[in-house]
Amino acid sequence: MDITLVPEGPYRFRMDRCDPMRVPGVVFATRDLLPRSAGDKTLEQVANVATLPGIVRASFAMPDMHWGYGFPIGGVAATDIDAGGVVSPGGVGFDISCGVRLLAADIDREPLAPRMRRLMDLLGDTVPRGVGRGGLWKLSGRAQMEKLLVAGAGYAVEQGHGVPRDLERCEDHGALEGADPSQVGQRAVDRGLQQVGSLGSGNHFLEVQAVDRVYDAGAAGAFGLHTGQVCVMIHCGSRGLGHQVCSDHVRVMDQSLRAFGIRIPDRQLACAPVVSAPGRAYLGAMAAAANYGRANRQLLTQAARRAFATAAQAGLDLVYDVSHNTAKIETHDVDGVARPLCVHRKGATLALPSGHPDLPADLAAFGHPVLVPGTMGTASYVMVGAAGNDAFSSAAHGAGRVWSRHQALHRVRGEQLRDELESRGISVRPSSWRGLAEEAPDAYKDVDVVVRAAEGAGLARPVARLVPLGVVKG
DNA sequence: ATGTCC
Numbered sequence: 001m002d003i004t005l006v007p008e009g010p011y012r013f014r015m016d017r018c019d020p021m022r023v024p025g026v027v028f029a030t031r032d033l034l035p036r037s038a039g040d041k042t043l044e045q046v047a048n049v050a051t052l053p054g055i056v057r058a059s060f061a062m063p064d065m066h067w068g069y070g071f072p073i074g075g076v077a078a079t080d081i082d083a084g085g086v087v088s089p090g091g092v093g094f095d096i097s098c099g100v101r102l103l104a105a106d107i108d109r110e111p112l113a114p115r116m117r118r119l120m121d122l123l124g125d126t127v128p129r130g131v132g133r134g135g136l137w138k139l140s141g142r143a144q145m146e147k148l149l150v151a152g153a154g155y156a157v158e159q160g161h162g163v164p165r166d167l168e169r170c171e172d173h174g175a176l177e178g179a180d181p182s183q184v185g186q187r188a189v190d191r192g193l194q195q196v197g198s199l200g201s202g203n204h205f206l207e208v209q210a211v212d213r214v215y216d217a218g219a220a221g222a223f224g225l226h227t228g229q230v231c232v233m234i235h236c237g238s239r240g241l242g243h244q245v246c247s248d249h250v251r252v253m254d255q256s257l258r259a260f261g262i263r264i265p266d267r268q269l270a271c272a273p274v275v276s277a278p279g280r281a282y283l284g285a286m287a288a289a290a291n292y293g294r295a296n297r298q299l300l301t302q303a304a305r306r307a308f309a310t311a312a313q314a315g316l317d318l319v320y321d322v323s324h325n326t327a328k329i330e331t332h333d334v335d336g337v338a339r340p341l342c343v344h345r346k347g348a349t350l351a352l353p354s355g356h357p358d359l360p361a362d363l364a365a366f367g368h369p370v371l372v373p374g375t376m377g378t379a380s381y382v383m384v385g386a387a388g389n390d391a392f393s394s395a396a397h398g399a400g401r402v403w404s405r406h407q408a409l410h411r412v413r414g415e416q417l418r419d420e421l422e423s424r425g426i427s428v429r430p431s432s433w434r435g436l437a438e439e440a441p442d443a444y445k446d447v448d449v450v451v452r453a454a455e456g457a458g459l460a461r462p463v464a465r466l467v468p469l470g471v472v473k474g
Numbered sequence: 475a476t477g478t479c480c
Contacts, residue, residue: 069475095475132477191477202475243476325475405478 001047001265005034011063011457015043020265021050026058026391028457033063033445037402045072048265052077053273054085056334056341060391062348063453064400064445069094070268073347073401076394078332081274081340086262087283088271089253091344092327094246096286097176097293098204098237099323100371100397102382103301104223105230107314109210109469112230116427119208119311120470124429126303127206129199129474132240136197136299137161145189146181148196152291153321156196156298166298168360169318171350171368174298175291176328180284184241185248188285192241192292197299201435203398204236204474205373206300208427209380209466219366219384219463223319231466232304232316233380235373236474237325238293245289249282274329274342283327283342290326297321319382320369324349324397332392343392351385351395351460370395370460374447376428376439376471377421381451383460395460396451399444412440427470436473 001020005013005027013034015025025046027034035042042065049071050059056078065074070090079085105112112119128135137156139145148155153174154167167174199206211229214220225231238245253270256278257263262271272278301318308314327344334341352359352368359368370383378399385393403411414433417440421428430436454460 093475098475200475201478204475237475240476247476 003043003047011453015047017050021047023050023055023058025050027061028453028459029063030453033449033453035066040067042067042072046075048269049075049077051265052079052086052088052269052271053262054079054083056080057390062396063450063457064347064396064398066401068346070266071344071346074396075346076344076348076391078341078343078392079274081342084273085342086271087274087279087327087342088269088344089246089250089282090268090270091346092286093325093346094243095237095325096242096245097290097323098325099293099297099321100373101234101297101301101321102319102371103232103304103316104225104319105232105308105314105316107230107312108228109230112312115312116470119307120427120429122307122311123206123304123472126307127199127300127472128197129472130431131201133198134194136303139193139196142189145193148295149181149184149288149291150179151175152294153298156295161302162298166318170294170321171323174294176287178284179287179291181288183281183285184245184288188241188244188248191244192239195239196296197303198239199236199300199474200239201431201474203439205376206304206472207233207376207468208470209233209468211464212379212467213465215462215464216384222363222366223369223382223463224317225319225382225464233373234297234300236296236300238289238296241292242289245285249285252278253282286327290323293323294321320371322349322371345394347397348394349397351389351393353385353387353389353393372396372398372447372451374399375441375444376468376473377426377441378447380466381447381462382464383451383454384463386458386460389459391459396454399447399450401443402445403443405438408438408440408443409434412437412442426468429472431473439473
C-alpha cells in the first residue's frame with residue numbers, strides 16, 4: 001500500500017485511498033510529530049485499519065500516534081454496523097478502558113507545600129501498584145464481580161466507595177452500556193478479583209499536580225479549576241481482567257475470520273461483524289472490562305481522598321473521568337445520514353463539542369473535558385472538545401511514545417531520573433527503577449507540541465495546563 | 475498494557 005502523506009493543512013495529512021483500503025487515512029500532526037524511527041509501522045497501521053469491512057469516512061491518527069497492536073495507538077476508526085461493519089479488539093487495545101481521571105483539590109499549591117512530603121509518603125504507602133499486585137478492594141467471587149462489571153463506578157459508589165456526584169462526572173455516568181459478564185471468561189474474572197483499586201504498571205500513575213496556566217477561564221471555571229490549584233490525576237486501566245478479555249476474544253475472532261470471509265493485511269486486526277456472535281460477545285465483554293476500569297479509578301480516587309484528608313485536611317472533587325481505549329456504539333452523520341457506528345478509540349479520547357446531549361447539563365455550554373496526561377517531568381493538559389471535529393469527536397490522549405521501552409532502558413537510569421525529578425521539586429514514589437526509566441520524559445513527544453497540534457487540527461481546545469508536584473508511579 | 479511466555 002502507498003503510504004504517501006499529502007498535506008491538507010498545517011496539522012493535517014491525507015493518505016489517499018488505494019486498494020485494499022476502503023477509505024483514506026487522515027493523520028493529524030506536524031511533520032515533527034510524525035513517527036520517524038527506522039522501521040516504524042505506525043503509518044502502515046493507519047493504512048491497514050482503512051481496509052476493515054464497513055469502515056466509514058477515514059482511518060484517523062491523533063497527534064500522539066505511535067505503533068501499537070494492529071491499530072496504531074492514537075487510532076480512531078468507525079464502522080457502519082448496518083453495513084457489515086466490524087469490531088476489532090486491536091482497535092481498543094489490551095488495556096480496555098484505560099483512561100484518566102482528574103480530581104480538583106480544595107487547596108492551592110502554596111499552602112500544601114509544607115505538607116507535600118507527608119502526603120506523598122502516605123500516597124506512596126497506600127496506592128497499590130506494580131505488576132501482578134493486588135488492589136484495595138477484594139471481591140468475594142464471580143457473583144459480586146458480575147455486579148461490578150455491569151455497573152462500573154456506579155457499583156463502587158453504591159458499595160460506599162465514593163459519592164453519587166462522582167458519577168455525574170464520569171463518561172457514561174461510570175458504566176458503559178451493554179456489558180455482558182457472561183462473555184467474560186473465568187480466567188479473566190479470577191485475575192480481576194483481587195485487583196480492583198490498583199494502578200498496575202507501565203505508563204500508569206497517580207500524580208499530584210498544580211494548575212500552571214488557564215487558557216479558557218469559562219471552561220476552567222465550569223470544570224472547577226483555577227491557577228495555583230492542586231489536582232490529582234489518575235491514569236490506569238482494567239488490569240489483568242481487561243488483558244485477558246482482549247486475549248480471549250482476539251483468539252476467537254482470529255479463528256472466525258474465514259467464516260465471515262474477512263481479509264485483513266495483519267492478523268492483529270482480527271475482527272468480526274458487530275452483528276455476529278463473536279462481535280456481540282466481544283462488545284459485551286469489552287463493556288464489562290471497561291466498567292472494571294472505571295470502578296478501578298473510583299477506588300483509587302478514594303485512596304487519594306483518604307490521603308488528602310489525613311495529610312492536607314483537603315477534599316477532592318471529581319472533575320471528569322475519561323476512557324481512552326474503547327469501542328462504543330454511537331450515532332454520527334455520514335454523508336448526510338445519521339448512522340449507528342462502532343467507534344474504536346485506541347489511545348484517543350471522546351471530545352464532544354458544546355451543546356451535545358450526552359454532556360452533563362452544567363458542562364453543555366463548554367464541551368466534553370479531554371484529559372491529556374503528559375509525562376512525570378513535563379506537563380498535562382485539560383482540553384475541551386471542539387466543534388467540527390470530523391474524527392467522530394475524538395482527540396489526543398497523551399504525549400505519545402517516541403522511544404521504545406527497550407530504548408528508554410538503554411538510555412535512562414531510574415535512580416538518576418528520580419534524583420533529577422526530586423531536584424526539580426517533583427516527589428517520586430516509584431514502583432520499580434526499571435519501570436521509572438521506561439517512562440522517562442525523554443521517551444515521549446513534547447506534550448505542549450501535541451496539544452498545540454490537537455488544537456490546530458480542530459480536535460480540541462486547551463483549557464488548563466497542569467504541572468507535576470509528585471508522582472506515584474505504577 | 476500484561477501473573478512482561480500456558
